[in-house]
Amino acid sequence: MNASISPADGPFPSPGHDHSHCVETAIARAERLCAERGARLTGLRRQVLELVWQSHGPIGAYDLLDRLRGLRSGAAPPTIYRALDFLIEQGLVHRIARLNAFVGCDHPGAPHQGQFLICTACGSSAELVEPEIAGAIDRGAAALGFRVDTRTVEVTGLCPRCQSR
Amino acid sequence: MNASISPADGPFPSPGHDHSHCVETAIARAERLCAERGARLTGLRRQVLELVWQSHGPIGAYDLLDRLRGLRSGAAPPTIYRALDFLIEQGLVHRIARLNAFVGCDHPGAPHQGQFLICTACGSSAELVEPEIAGAIDRGAAALGFRVDTRTVEVTGLCPRCQSR
DNA sequence: GCTCATATGTTATAATGTAACGCCCATGAA
DNA sequence: TTCATGGGCGTTACATTATAACATATGAGC
Numbered sequence: 001m002n003a004s005i006s007p008a009d010g011p012f013p014s015p016g017h018d019h020s021h022c023v024e025t026a027i028a029r030a031e032r033l034c035a036e037r038g039a040r041l042t043g044l045r046r047q048v049l050e051l052v053w054q055s056h057g058p059i060g061a062y063d064l065l066d067r068l069r070g071l072r073s074g075a076a077p078p079t080i081y082r083a084l085d086f087l088i089e090q091g092l093v094h095r096i097a098r099l100n101a102f103v104g105c106d107h108p109g110a111p112h113q114g115q116f117l118i119c120t121a122c123g124s125s126a127e128l129v130e131p132e133i134a135g136a137i138d139r140g141a142a143a144l145g146f147r148v149d150t151r152t153v154e155v156t157g158l159c160p161r162c163q164s165r
Numbered sequence: 166m167n168a169s170i171s172p173a174d175g176p177f178p179s180p181g182h183d184h185s186h187c188v189e190t191a192i193a194r195a196e197r198l199c200a201e202r203g204a205r206l207t208g209l210r211r212q213v214l215e216l217v218w219q220s221h222g223p224i225g226a227y228d229l230l231d232r233l234r235g236l237r238s239g240a241a242p243p244t245i246y247r248a249l250d251f252l253i254e255q256g257l258v259h260r261i262a263r264l265n266a267f268v269g270c271d272h273p274g275a276p277h278q279g280q281f282l283i284c285t286a287c288g289s290s291a292e293l294v295e296p297e298i299a300g301a302i303d304r305g306a307a308a309l310g311f312r313v314d315t316r317t318v319e320v321t322g323l324c325p326r327c328q329s330r
Numbered sequence: 331g332c333t334c335a336t337a338t339g340t341t342a343t344a345a346t347g348t349a350a351c352g353c354c355c356a357t358g359a360a
Numbered sequence: 361t362t363c364a365t366g367g368g369c370g371t372t373a374c375a376t377t378a379t380a381a382c383a384t385a386t387g388a389g390c
Contacts, residue, residue, distance in 0.1 A: 012309070040387090042337070061377070076340065081378065086337095097262040098317055100346095100377060115302075117311045130305040136297040137280075137320055144177070144291055145325035146282045152263055154317040155302055160310035207368070226346070241371065246347065251368095265346060265377095 012124050012159040013056055023053040026104050030092050033109055039090055047071055048083035049104070052093055057124045058101035096125065098154045103127075115153040121162035128153075177289050177324040178221055188218040191269050195257050198274055204255055212236055213248035214269070217258055222289045223266035261290065263319045268292075280318040286327035293318075 013019075030049055034041040041049075051067050052059060061080050068075045084102055087093035094105050094114035105114070106127045115128035133153055141148045178184075195214055199206040206214075216232050217224060226245050233240045249267055252258035259270050259279035270279070271292045280293035298318055306313045 040337080042386095044338070074339070077378065078340085078380090079338070082338075097319070115305070117306055117309065119311075120314065126309055126311070128305045128309075130301060132301040133298065133305060136295060136301045137318065140280070140293045140295040140298060141282055141320060141322065144282065144293075145328075146284075146291070146320070147323040147328055148320055149285065149322040150320070152317065152319040152321075153302065154262070155306055155311070155313055155315070156317075157306065157314040158312040163310075163312055205368080209369075239370070242347070243349090243371085244369075247369075 012119065012126055012161060019054070019056065023050055026053045026092075026108075029108055030090075033092070034090065037090070039086075044072070044079070045083045045086055048080065049087055049092060052087070052102055053104045055103075057122075058096050058099050058103045058118070060099075060101050064102070094127070096154060097152055098156070113151050113153075115151075116155065117159070118154060118156050119159035119162055120156050121158055121165070124159055126159070177284065177291055177326060184219070184221065188215055191218045191257075191273075194273055195255075198257070199255065202255070204251075209237070209244070210248045210251055213245065214252055214257060217252070217267055218269045220268075222287075223261050223264050223268045223283070225264075225266050229267070259292070261319060262317055263321070278316050278318075280316075281320065282324070283319060283321050284324035284327055285321050286323055286330070289324055291324070 027046065027050060030041055030046070033039075047068065048064065051064050054067075055063075061077070061084065064084075065075060065077060065080045068080060072079070084093060084095075088095060088102075090108070092105055092108050093102050094116070095102055096114070096116055096118065099118065103116075103125055107129055110129070112129050113134075115130055115133055117126045117128060119125070134151060137151050137153075138148055192211065192215060195206055195211070198204075212233065213229065216229050219232075220228075226242070226249065229249075230240060230242060230245045233245060237244070249258060249260075253260060253267075255273070257270055257273050258267050259281070260267055261279070261281055261283065264283065268281075268290055272294055275294070277294050278299075280295055280298055282291045282293060284290070299316055302316050302318075303313055
């Protein structure tokens with residue numbers, strides 16, 4: 001099993017966690033990946049990626065916009081959405097459809113699509129990378145002759161911490 | 166494997182299909198289920214369910230609203246959303262998060278959550294009921310100590326017809 | 331420096347979804 | 361019968377999310 005975390009360094013954020021370290025790591029990985037690919041991680045795009053990671057869970061576009069305005073007065077919705085489009089294209093950010101929200105990808109570089117566990121009590125999320133889930137989906141689709149492009153898997157429930165509260 | 170269809174009577178709609186029959190069947194099932202449960206399938210709710218089924222694929226709330234206005238002048242967004250809330254609660258309709266759209270459930274009465282194949286070429290969708298997918302999700306979640314509530318599975322790609330065009 | 335494509339700024343608007351309040355009507359108790 | 365109750369729906373207003381369209385700036389390569 002290959003489970004991991006978003007945005008903290010355990011399956012779900014733990015209390016004494018140094019999150020700024022995660023942010024730095026994520027930015028560093030993003031820089032490297034974009035350099036390898038010749039993709040332009042501009043100042044704006046890096047700022048938006050930092051803001052996504054600084055959030056302790058999935059964050060909406062307009063919340064990001066509010067925070068971005070602290071850095072760039074005059075930012076407007078297209079500012080955010082264009083940056084997010086780029087980051088998603090590069091596999092650095094995932095969009096969670098059920099929440100209309102965005103979250104940093106824990107496995108940039110590895111070809112995969114997001115599988116998310118979303119805690120309805122605390123709002124945190126964890127990213128799964130489960131080949132078994134993708135495999136089961138592909139078998140079901142193949143049985144109907146369907147050619148798979150993207151797979152969205154979003155699971156709601158309670159994270160370990162919120163179960164014991 | 167237990168695959169089936171939405172809204173037609175094969176894995177994906179076929180050309181000479183008599184769709185009005187599907188609509189009637191769906192309404193009849195809904196009447197029966199609601200009667201058993203003591204749930205009130207009112208005139209409005211039945212009309213909305215018919216409109217959902219009359220669509221040959223997932224349909225947005227405001228498209229439904231436009232059509233409903235042909236039957237009830239003065240219908241407003243809450244009219245549609247409240248009816249949809251009821252229908253979803255009763256398991257008669259599913260919401261497809263990626264599309265912000267709604268589709269009739271092929272398996273009302275059977276406890277399940279929607280698993281959808283969505284053709285990006287023709288817009289049609291097919292509903293899967295794959296215990297293997299749910300099982301794989303549950304195992305992945307259990308490994309992180311996550312208690313599952315709902316599972317959203319939405320797969321995009323090409324249906325058999327659109328692959329051969 | 332020039333040119334071109336790309337990135338970003340800017341304004342406006344589209345698309346989707348909800349809050350809040352009040353009326354009506356069916357139901358059941360006094 | 362009357363009246364309280366609650367659900368369903370009408371209605372208005374508004375909140376939230378996302379995009380279109382056009383102008384300007386920036387940066388990489390020549």
